[in-house]
Amino acid sequence: MxxxxxxxxxxxxxxxxxxxxxxxxxxxxxxxxxxxxxxxxxxxxxxxxxxxxxxxxxxxxxxxxxxxxxxxxxxxxxxxxxxxxxxxxxxxxxxxxxxxxxxxxxxxxxxxxxxxxxxxxxxxxxxxxxxxxxxxxxxxGSPEQVEKWVKPMREGRFMGTMAMTEPGAGSGLADLTTTATREEDGSYRITGNKIFISGGDHELSDNIVHLVLARVKGAPKGVKGISLFIVPKFLVNEDGSNGERNDVALAGLFHKMGGRGHTSTALSFGEKGGAVGYLVGEENRGLMYMFHMMNEARIMVGTGAALTALTGYQYSLDYARERPQGRLLANKDPESAPINIVEHPDVRRMLLTQKAYAEGAYALCLYGSQLADDEKTAETEAERAHAHTLLDFLTPIIKSWPSEYGPQANSLAIQVMGGHGYINEHPVEMFYRDNRLNPIHEGTTGIQSLDLLGRKVPMNKFAGYRAVLAEMQQTIEQARDSELSLFAGDLQAALEELQQTTSAVLGATAEKNPDLVFSNSVSYLEMFGHVVIAWIWLRQGLAADAGLQRNPHAEDEHFYRGKLQAMQYFFRSELPKIYHWSKLVKEIDSTSFDMRPEWF
Amino acid sequence: MxxxxxxxxxxxxxxxxxxxxxxxxxxxxxxxxxxxxxxxxxxxxxxxxxxxxxxxxxxxxxxxxxxxxxxxxxxxxxxxxxxxxxxxxxxxxxxxxxxxxxxxxxxxxxxxxxxxxxxxxxxxxxxxxxxxxxxxxxxxGSPEQVEKWVKPMREGRFMGTMAMTEPGAGSGLADLTTTATREEDGSYRITGNKIFISGGDHELSDNIVHLVLARVKGAPKGVKGISLFIVPKFLVNEDGSNGERNDVALAGLFHKMGGRGHTSTALSFGEKGGAVGYLVGEENRGLMYMFHMMNEARIMVGTGAALTALTGYQYSLDYARERPQGRLLANKDPESAPINIVEHPDVRRMLLTQKAYAEGAYALCLYGSQLADDEKTAETEAERAHAHTLLDFLTPIIKSWPSEYGPQANSLAIQVMGGHGYINEHPVEMFYRDNRLNPIHEGTTGIQSLDLLGRKVPMNKFAGYRAVLAEMQQTIEQARDSELSLFAGDLQAALEELQQTTSAVLGATAEKNPDLVFSNSVSYLEMFGHVVIAWIWLRQGLAADAGLQRNPHAEDEHFYRGKLQAMQYFFRSELPKIYHWSKLVKEIDSTSFDMRPEWF
Incomplete structure (x- = not known):
């Protein structure tokens, strides 16, 4: 095939x-x-x-x-x-x-x-x-750093990594212990261990530029004492040629369930006295700089998850169209020929779910890219600032929604293909393994949920929150008098529920323990994510409806009908789930918070 | 660890x-x-x-x-x-x-x-x-067959397989083409290809006893023309010793994502003229006999899925208890020591979900075993028949609920461990891969859902359905005046919703296309499964409550409190999902049915 x-x-x-x-x-x-x-x-x-x-x-x-x-x-x-x-x-x-x-x-x-x-x-x-x-x-970085490191990366001669995680700290960056000591020449000597560094060693490029978070001796504890350093695999001479090997050693490779195209490494810095590092910007502001890369990486993770879901969908769809098996229930004649499995309603359900998840997720990621464009090149300063606000707010959703629903789509690609989906004759089992990393790296789903509810929603007097809601409201208005008015109504109701839930949960922070109030943050993220994806689907529905108005040729008509059907699927089979999540969040359900470690 | x-x-x-x-x-x-x-x-x-x-x-x-x-x-x-x-x-x-x-x-x-x-x-x-x-x-089988094949299997000298699936037919057994030709000595010659035969070849035992579905020449089309044969790897001499190799050849091994302890094979029967096979029972009744094995295998699949979920839960729990990382939100002091991650509310949520899924699933499987005991050894014929009715009805749920929720539990075990869960230093990523087979083999979840709604529910004038509901009702009565009365009320409401949904969907078969009416059968199975697991949890809650009444020592008290908390978790975070599924089923939502292949 x-x-x-x-x-x-x-x-x-x-x-x-x-x-x-x-x-x-x-x-x-x-x-x-x-x-x-x-x-x-x-x-x-x-x-x-x-x-x-x-x-x-x-x-x-x-x-x-x-x-x-x-x-x-x-x-x-x-x-x-x-x-x-x-x-x-x-x-x-x-x-x-x-x-x-x-x-x-x-x-x-x-x-x-x-x-x-x-x-x-x-x-x-x-x-x-x-x-x-x-x-x-x-x-x-400084202009010299741009010249020395960025240029060869743009040319493809060097490659780069992001070195944050440590064996003892994981997501808890406040506790990282890699140290940096300032030398007389203004460079630093870096000592410490990093794990799960993707692309941390290989010979695909002449050099590898590690961006390393470390603590300058005497810096404050916690995240306010973290600085950022450029630590290359090879030192670079004045003329740009590779100098001697820096004191960065590969301690080992991790054997991952998937994602095997990309090495995952444990790196030791400074086993021989200290790896040479160059400070980026100012001391103790490293985490802020790193978020520049991390935000971009989060959108990349969402995009990779969405595309892995899309390609799995496409693969299982092609399979379902060509694989004859069984008959419809209405047909009791064993002499009749088997039908292709795409004809079975439950197979269609699994394909529609994949379509709704994967195309919804990828459209959201493209929307994120559009916002990143507007942030840089929209005509007015106000438009650029608005785009920045929207993108900053949506980043935890762009990261986590595709990462959570992409693997579910890939699981359904396996299920459509049955036993054939479970063996490596077909790539869908690989997609399923590959995609499972995405809810973990660049901030787990739990971390994204706290970023959304605890930080992004109340930030700048709810500016991002209000901006996103206003965008959704605008689409609702547009759809209200169209063929899609029923869906506009459903989204309107969902938006109101979201607002009530947000008020209830953030209102509770005034009087209750924050660890209790935020203990259902993942349900809040789930809810917000589903509302956003429903909105993205309504926008796709409007575009498809517009396409149908243009009297398209048969193939395009089928395409638009499929879009509308996937939108309907999302609105009927997915969006209503938000009412269950909202209840847990609004009522500050304390089940997880109350559970004591010794009760497990 | x-x-x-x-x-x-x-x-x-x-x-x-x-x-x-x-x-x-x-x-x-x-x-x-x-x-x-x-x-x-x-x-x-x-x-x-x-x-x-x-x-x-x-x-x-x-x-x-x-x-x-x-x-x-x-x-x-x-x-x-x-x-x-x-x-x-x-x-x-x-x-x-x-x-x-x-x-x-x-x-x-x-x-x-x-x-x-x-x-x-x-x-x-x-x-x-x-x-x-x-x-x-x-x-x-005949007494001779029992002597010749069962005895050495019981002694561990022979092993056995179930050979149903064919490359061209998959789950569509009606179309299987392996043929059997009767010889003068009463044996048959079997010719055809089978795939995905677990344990189909290896050298762990002296011989392998394949139970093969095949069609005797001239048999009716469809499932009514299928017979069952014993086809050994080696023919067996009068004295029980191995004779010559039968005409069964290993065509290849499948490379599975998981489950690598168990070979999955493609077998060719009769490449050299016909494999010797021995008819079990009568011709054309093979599928009925095979269901004897298949029902047992379905319960085995559920049990394996539940235990893989349980062991993943246990592993991630032990990890969470020993892994320090981060601080509670209420603690803003970076000088304080990091806490073990089991203290974080979202980690507790992921552990509680695993506990609720895995212990719920395994308790259901043990209940299935209890029914199998009662079926054989309960005192009266009526009790034995009743147990049979219950077990027969519940088999699709015992097969599919652990198979669907077991992998979800294993995914959470990975998530609790973060990057450490994604690498093979720890076994949770293997559990995740292993468990993914379970919704596929021995009848996919889709097939189980049609078996439940289309067959088991209406069968024998709803006898199994009513019997299961009555069992649940009995537990509700028992819990109604206890500490757990709120949960009894929730289960009562769920039971009523289930009954209304069942009436609505089966009522619709009178006037609508069966492929439409049954197109939400998986949602029906999901709903029924969740109600059954909530019931199993209420029973666990009652037993834990009884334990607490006995003034247990501290460790037991913690254990019982954990059970009650997991029950509460299931009732609050899982059971309410049934109302979403029931709506789709009751309203005969036609989204999947209406989707046309050319629209994808």
Whole structure:
């Protein structure tokens, strides 16, 4: 079966009909672009994915990286594939023409890289993390640091990592113990251990730029005493060539359930006296800088989760269309031919669920990219600030919703295919394993939920919260007098429930223990996420409805009807779940809080 | 960390406080037994599990079986471990003393084998499938067949399989094409291909007894033309010794995501002219016989899923108790020591959810074993018939509820452990992979849902349905005047909703297309399953409440409080979900049914 990895029709729908990416060409930065140049870039992304990554997808998974005590060994086919991405200009197509980029909007960049994410799964992480690393240094580093580290990363000669987690601290960054000592020449010596560092060692690039969180001796305890350092694998000479090996050693590789395209490493800094590190910005402000990268990484995680869900959906759909088995209940004639399983209502349910989850999740991620574009290039300062506010607020949802529902979609891809989905003859079991990392890294779902309810909602006098609600309200108004008025009503009711719940839970913080009040924060995140996805689906429904008004040809008509049916599915089978979650949150259900460790 | 695989306190609670297994010793068959003999057998199970299986658990997973074109190679440590089970008499401890068994009740057998399931995960499948195979032949085979095949299986010299699935038919048994031709000597020659045959080849036993579904030439189409055959790997001589190799060839092994302790095979029957097969019972009644084994296998699947969930819960709990990280929100002092993560309310939520799922699921499976005991040894014919009715009705729920919620529990075990849960240093990622098979094999969740709603509910004038409801009602009456009256009220309301939903959906079959009416059958199964588990939890709550009345020592008091808290968790965070499912079912929501293949 030659399944396509993604639906191009759907990608075009989201880009041009849902988010009107073409209108970005009116902005000065994108004036040289047109739908044709956007599509050409997307086509290039697809070509590289199909030629270099799809053929090795299974091998990457079955040939886990190994460490011989000296060097890491990856499947040899990975390097030429990664090089092909870089050579085609797909590693950072959003960067300026003058820096060798394509100067594409971020929403288009997302679509250009979609085929790569879908086909290369986690291997693409080398490239996306490098970008996020370069963006951080560009934003917070000195001009010399940009020249020395960002430039070779943009050119694909260096790669980058984010080194936060430590064996003793995990998500509790306040307790990290890696230390930095200032030397006379202004550099620092870094000593400590980091774990779960993705891409922390390999030979895909000439050098690896680690961004390391560490504590300068004498710094305050907690997160206010954390600084950020550039710590390269190899020191770099004046002329840009590699100097001696820095005091950064690979302590080991982790054997992960999935995501085997991307090494996960334990790194030792300073076993021989101290790794040379260069301070980014000022001391003790490291965590703030790191959030620049982390926010970007969180959106990347959501995008990867959504695309893994989408490609699993596509694969199981193609399978269901070609696999004959069984008959409808209404047909009692054993002499009749078996039907393809896509005809069975329960298989359709599993496909519709995947469609609703995956297309809802990916549309949300593209919306995030659109906001990131507006943040940078919208016409007025007010529009740019508004986009920033929306994106900042939505980040925990963009990170966690696809991460939670992507694996569920992949589980249904397995289920559609039955025993065939459980074996590695087909890639859906790999998608299921790969996607399971996403609710964990870059801040677990629990951490995202506290970020949303405890921080993002009340922040700046509820500015982000109100802004997101206003956006949703606007779509409701638009849908109220359309064919979709029933759905507009459902979303309106959901919005009211969300507001009541928010008031109730935050109101309770005045009088109750915060650990009790926030103990249902994941239910709050679930609720908010479902409302946002329902809103995204209503927007997709409106765009599909508009498409139908244009008397499309048969194939397009089918496509639009499918969108409307998936929207209906989400509204009937998913959105009502929020009332259950809201009850727990509103009533400050204390079951988890009251449970004592000794009772387990 | 030396985590125990299962909680012995909980096992004792379920056996003796919840299901009063000790009372079985009053029945003549178990008169030689006592709680002491039961506990000794359980202790033996644990000893073998700890000594032989826990140490090789990870190796079994990372050393997948291989096939060199001639022979299957398993990890060598598997055979001595399996032999240890057989030598300790743990393979079929329920069989008669005179056949070398321990003549234990099935509910005790389940507990005896629990440690083995939890530690040996899927390796234990060789033994349990052999048992189910032997039980089928014992029930439906001739005395000669019992002597020739069952005896060596009981002794552990032979093992057994169930060979149903074919490449072209999958779950659609009506279309299976394996053929059988009758020979003059009364035996048959079998020709065809089977896939996904668990334990279909290995060298753990002297011989392998395949139970093969095939179609005798000229038989009717569909399921009414299927017969059942014993097809051994080696023919057996008059004296019981192995004769020549039968015409059964291993065509290949499947590479499964999990469950690697148990080979999954493609088998070719009759490549050299026809495999010798022996008819079980009469021609064309094969599927009915196979259901004897399949029903047993379905309960086994549920049990395995529940125990994999339980052991994952236990593992993540032990981890959470020992892993310091972060502080409570109420504590703003970075100088204070980090707390163990079990103190964080969201971690408690994830542990409570696992506890509610896993202990609920396993208690249901033990209840199934209790019914199987009653079916055989209850005092009166009426009691035995009643137990049969209940068990037959509940089988799709016992199969599917643990299979659906077990993997969700295992996902939470990963989440509790964060990045450490995603790597193979700890077994929870393996549990997650292993458990994912359970919603697929022995009838997918979709098939179970149609069996429940389309067959089991209306069967015999709703006899099973009414019987199960009456059992639940009885518990409600018992709880109504207790401390647990609020929960009794919730369950009463749920029962009424279930009845209304059942009437509405079955009423609709009179006028609507059955494929539409049954298109929400999985939601019906979800609903019924949740009501049954809530009932099982109310029973656990009553038993815990009774325990508290006895003024227990501190450790027991904690245990009972934990049970009550998990019950409360299930009633507040899970049971209310049924109202969402019931709405879809009652209203015959047509979203999935209406979705057309070309719209995807």
């Amino acid at each position: 030659a399944a396509q990895a993604l639906s191009e029709r759907d990608l075009a729908f989201m880009l041009y009909e849902l988010f009107d990416a073409e209108s970005l060409t009116k902005r000065p930065r994108y004036a040289d672009h047109s739908r044709e140049t956007f599509d050409a870039a997307i086509e290039t992304g697809k070509t590289v994915a199909v030629k270099h990554f799809l053929p090795i997808r299974q091998q990457v998974d079955t040939n886990e990286p190994t460490f011989d005590g000296e060097r890491v060994h990856l499947l040899p086919e990975i390097k030429p594939a990664v090089d092909a991405v870089i050579e085609a200009g797909l590693a950072a197509p959003e960067t300026d023409f003058e820096d060798g980029g394509m100067q594409l909007p971020l929403i288009v960049t997302n679509a250009v890289q979609a085929h790569l994410w879908a086909a290369a799964s986690t291997t693409f992480g080398y490239i996306s993390l490098t970008n996020a690393n370069a963006n951080l240094i560009e934003a917070h | 030396a985590a125990q695989a299962l909680s012995e306190r909980d096992l004792a609670f379920m056996l003796y406080e919840l299901f009063d297994a000790e009372s079985l010793t009053k029945r003549p068959r178990y008169a030689d037994h006592s709680r002491e003999t039961f506990d000794a057998a359980i202790e033996t199970g644990k000893t073998v599990a700890v000594k032989h299986f826990l140490p090789i658990r990870q190796q079994v997973d990372t050393n997948e079986p291989t096939f060199d074109g001639e022979r299957v190679h398993l990890l060598p440590e598997i055979k001595p471990a399996v032999d240890a089970v057989i030598e300790a008499g743990l393979a079929a401890p329920e069989t008669d003393f005179e056949d070398g068994g321990m003549q234990l009740p099935l509910i005790v057998t389940n507990a005896v084998q629990a440690h083995l399931w939890a530690a040996a995960s899927t390796t234990f499948g060789y033994i349990s499938l052999t048992n189910a195979n032997a039980n089928l032949i014992e029930a439906h």
